[in-house]
Amino acid sequence: MTGSIDLGLNVLDHQLLDSENRRCGKVDDLALEGGPGEALELVAILCGPGVWRARAGLIGRAAAWLGGGGRVRIPWEDVAGVGSHVKLRKRAEELGLGRGDDRLRPYLEKIPGADR
Amino acid sequence: MKIFQVALGILAAIGGFVDIGDLVFNVSAGATFGYQLLWVVVIGVVGIVVYSEMCGRVAAVSGKAVFDAVRERVGFKAGLAALVSSQVVNLMTLTAEIGGVAICLQLLSGLPYRWLIVIAGVALLVVVWVTAFEWIERIFGYGGLCLLVFAVAAVKLHPAWGSVGHGFVPHMSTQSPLLYAYFAVGLLGAAMTPYEVYFYSSGGVEERWGPKDLKLNKVNAMIGYGLGGFLSFALMITGGALFLEKGIQPEFLGTITLGAEVPLGQIGLLLALVGILFAVSGAAIDTLFSGAYNLAQFLGWEWGRYRHPRGAPRFTVTWAVLLVLALGLVMTGVDPVQLTEYAVIFSAVALPLTYVPIFLVANDRTYMREYTNGRLANVLGLLYLVVIVIIALTAIPLMILTNVGQN
Numbered sequence: 046m047t048g049s050i051d052l053g054l055n056v057l058d059h060q061l062l063d064s065e066n067r068r069c070g071k072v073d074d075l076a077l078e079g080g081p082g083e084a085l086e087l088v089a090i091l092c093g094p095g096v097w098r099a100r101a102g103l104i105g106r107a108a109a110w111l112g113g114g115g116r117v118r119i120p121w122e123d124v125a126g127v128g129s130h131v132k133l134r135k136r137a138e139e140l141g142l143g144r145g146d147d148r149l150r151p152y153l154e155k156i157p158g159a160d161r
Numbered sequence: 162m163k164i165f166q167v168a169l170g171i172l173a174a175i176g177g178f179v180d181i182g183d184l185v186f187n188v189s190a191g192a193t194f195g196y197q198l199l200w201v202v203v204i205g206v207v208g209i210v211v212y213s214e215m216c217g218r219v220a221a222v223s224g225k226a227v228f229d230a231v232r233e234r235v236g237f238k239a240g241l242a243a244l245v246s247s248q249v250v251n252l253m254t255l256t257a258e259i260g261g262v263a264i265c266l267q268l269l270s271g272l273p274y275r276w277l278i279v280i281a282g283v284a285l286l287v288v289v290w291v292t293a294f295e296w297i298e299r300i301f302g303y304g305g306l307c308l309l310v311f312a313v314a315a316v317k318l319h320p321a322w323g324s325v326g327h328g329f330v331p332h333m334s335t336q337s338p339l340l341y342a343y344f345a346v347g348l349l350g351a352a353m354t355p356y357e358v359y360f361y362s363s364g365g366v367e368e369r370w371g372p373k374d375l376k377l378n379k380v381n382a383m384i385g386y387g388l389g390g391f392l393s394f395a396l397m398i399t400g401g402a403l404f405l406e407k408g409i410q411p412e413f414l415g416t417i418t419l420g421a422e423v424p425l426g427q428i429g430l431l432l433a434l435v436g437i438l439f440a441v442s443g444a445a446i447d448t449l450f451s452g453a454y455n456l457a458q459f460l461g462w463e464w465g466r467y468r469h470p471r472g473a474p475r476f477t478v479t480w481a482v483l484l485v486l487a488l489g490l491v492m493t494g495v496d497p498v499q500l501t502e503y504a505v506i507f508s509a510v511a512l513p514l515t516y517v518p519i520f521l522v523a524n525d526r527t528y529m530r531e532y533t534n535g536r537l538a539n540v541l542g543l544l545y546l547v548v549i550v551i552i553a554l555t556a557i558p559l560m561i562l563t564n565v566g567q568n
Contacts, residue, residue, distance in 0.1 A: 055527065058232045058240070060225075060461050071232065071461035101238035108241060129224055129528075146463055149474035158291050160469045 050127055052087065060130040061092065061119075061142065069143035072131055073097060076118070090119040090131070092142065117141045167377065171384050177302045178389020179396070180444030181261040181414075182254070182351035182505045184437065185498055187393045188417045189566065190344045191400020192410055194335065196320070196328030199397060201345045203329060205352025206390030208548065210382050211541045212516055215523045215534065216358045217378035220365030223528040227362045227519060228458035230528075234518040243514035244459045250511050251356055251452045253504035255483060256490040258445035259285070260497025264414045265438040275492065282488040285445060289480070294466045297446060304439025310421045310432035312395040317424035318402035325398060343559040343566055346552050347502065350509035352393065353549075356451040358515065363454045367465050372532060396420070414498060449487075453480040502565055509556040512549045520546060 050056060052075060061070045073096040079085040094112025097105045119133065119140055126132040137143035153159045190198045220226055225233070232240035262281040267274050288297065335341050361382075370378065399420035404411060411417050414437065421433035450466055453476050457464035463473040470477040491497070520542050523534045534542060560566075 054233075058237060060229060068461055068463045071459075073237070097237065097241075100236075101241050104241055104245070105238065143463070146474045149478055150471055153471050153474050153477060156290075156470075159471045 056090075056127055056131060059127075061090070061133060062130045063133050063137040063140070063142065064125070064135055065137075067137050067143060069133075069137035069140075070117075074100065087121050089121055090124065092117045092119060167380065170381060171388070174302065174381065174385025175306065175388045175392065177298070177305055177440070177443050177447070178386060179305065179308055179392050179440045180254075180351075180354070180447075181257050181441050181497065181501045182354060182508075183393055184261075184396060184414070184417055184441075185411075185501045186344070186347045186351040186505060187396035188400040188404070188411050188420065190348055191397040191402075192404035193344060193566075194341060195401040195405050196325045196398060197332065197334070198341075198344055198348060199325070199328035199394060200331045201348045202352060202390060202393045202397065204548070205349045206386060206393070207541070208349070208353045208545045209357060210386045211538065211545055212353070212519065213358050213361050213386060214379055214382040215538060215542065216362035216519055217365050217370070217382060218375060218532060219519065219522050219528065220362040221370035221374050221378055222372055222530065222532045223522070224366055225522070225528070226366045226454065226458050227359050227515065228455045230522040231515070231518040232459055234521050234525075239514075240459060243511070243518075244455060246507075246511040246514060247355060247359075247455055248452055250504060250508040251448055251455070252483065252487060252490070253500060253507065254354070254356060255445060255448040255452065255487040256495070257497045257501040257504050258441050258448060259487050260491045260495070260500065261414060261441040262438065262445060263491065264497060265434055265441065268415050268418070269434055269438070278488060278491050281442075282484060285442065285449070286481070286484060289446060289449070290470070297443075301439050301443030301446065305436055305443055307432045307436030308392050308440055309395075310425065310429055310436060311392065311399050314421040314424045314429060314433075315395045315398040315402065318399060318420075320398050320402040325401075337563075339559060340563050340566065342555065343563040346509055346556050346559055347505050347566070349548070349552055350505040350512070350556065352390070353512060354505070354508055355512060355515040356448050356508075358519070359451040359454055360447045363450075363458070363464070364466075367467050375532065412498060449480050449483055452483045453477075499565070503560075506556045506560045506565075509552045511553075513546070513553050516549055517546060 057072055057075060059072050060068060061072060063069050070092045072090050073093065074091040075087060076089040076091055077085045078088050093116040094109045095114045095116030097112065098109040101108065117140065123134050123140065124131060125134045133140065138147065216227055219230060228244065231243050259278065259281055263274055263277040266277040266281060333341055365378065403420050403423055409416065418430055418433040418437070421429035454464055456479050457476045462475045464476040465473050522528050526533055
């Protein structure tokens with residue numbers, strides 16, 4: 046990655062793609078570290094319903110509750126690139142992302158025609 | 162060969178343009194005001210052409226569908242508000258379309274309505290589950306072309322062509338300007354229903370459009386939606402030529418088919434019913450998927466109608482749940498035609514939440530590189546944003562003041 050990235054415009058709320066180009070969530074929030082007067086460092090992407098609570102007041106809290114409140118922290122080192130999407134270096138399963146799809150898949154596979 | 166395929170796509174788009182909202186609003190507007198409101202349909206059709214071209218271009222250049230763009234541009238909070246409102250409107254529309262399907266089946270078969278709701282639901286589920294999407298689009302699009310019977314009917318009813326022509330010039334001669342405004346807002350809402358752009362842009366992303374497809378996108382949007390608008394004219398003219406003089410307000414879907422039956426007899430009735438059945442079923446499938454697209458895109462799930470259900474499990478479950486919810490709502494006995502009116506009016510309120518972010522993204526170089534809006538798209542786009550905001554602000558007050566168009 047060269048040049049500068051506008052975190053608010055080019056990272057936050059963008060699509061996460063894992064190493065196999067699977068859609069596995071959105072950049073729901075960013076974790077920055079560094080005290081006042083120090084250089085801030087972006088350390089992780091935060092993802093999951095638990096993060097929504099802080100982002101949209103009452104309806105955010107309601108959505109977080111509906112979504113089960115889970116959260117996943119993806120270290121910034123695991124980000125491979127920022128373009129139209131945020132591309133990750135690892136597979137979704139390794140990072141704990143896309144679990145809802147993985148949990149539902151076995152049930153759907155039992156229905157005939159699910160892999161037409 | 163390529164031209165042949167484009168032509169097929171366009172035919173399907175024309176057949177797929179009309180949904181229950183267009184049927185209800187165009188025919189009732191004709192029955193209430195004759196041909197006076199034809200000019201509003203033109204404005205609505207140009208609006209959907211402008212914005213679907215923009216959404217298609219955003220999809221082709223940035224690979225982002227509407228709700229990806231919405232969330233990235235306006236953030237989580239406003240995006241969530243847009244999502245919730247569009248999902249509510251979508252579910253209302255879906256419910257109305259399924260009710261419409263059941264009514265058509267009832268008129269064709271004479272079986273009890275509640276049974277037919279279940280049959281319609283199961284049929285939609287099976288069609289969506291087992292049929293490849295290319296075929297879904299074609300089957301329902303071509304079936305919907307039977308609605309062209311209304312164009313023949315419109316001519317056969319010998320409308321006063323002078324007044325039809327005059328209808329394309331904005332004017333108002335009525336004692337009830339509020340009702341006139343209510344119908345104008347409804348016609349615009351019905352023509353520019355947001356689910357059409359959700360569906361269109363998601364399709365573009367799925368078919369992996371790139372900058373080389375921009376011309377195809379333009380042609381699709383202009384001719385497909387443009388000629389679709391032609392069906393709206395035909396519906397309004399039949400409404401004006403037949404119902405206005407007799408003082409009939411078409412409150413039932415069955416009444417609308419009279420527009421084809423009176424001038425053309427049994428065959429007209431049959432074609433009208435089959436056309437409505439296919440058009441409304443196709444619209445039900447579009448709205449069903451739009452609901453699932455929006456949620457999946459907002460939350461970053463896997464999605465896609467061309468994927469195997471196992472490739473996008475949460476997306477699949479979402480549309481299945483939406484179908485069950487809508488079936489439950491139709492079962493409560495709510496009147497689909499009345500629900501359509503509410504759905505169209507509420508969708509008018511939700512319009513800015515969809516179209517404003519799209520307009521911003523289409524002008525953003527970081528997304529669009531050299532393919533940002535040209536001058537024409539920007540002038541029209543801005544004009545329509547003003548129109549959309551006016552519609553959104555006036556829709557509900559007008560609905561209340563006119564007692565949902567009853568006056």
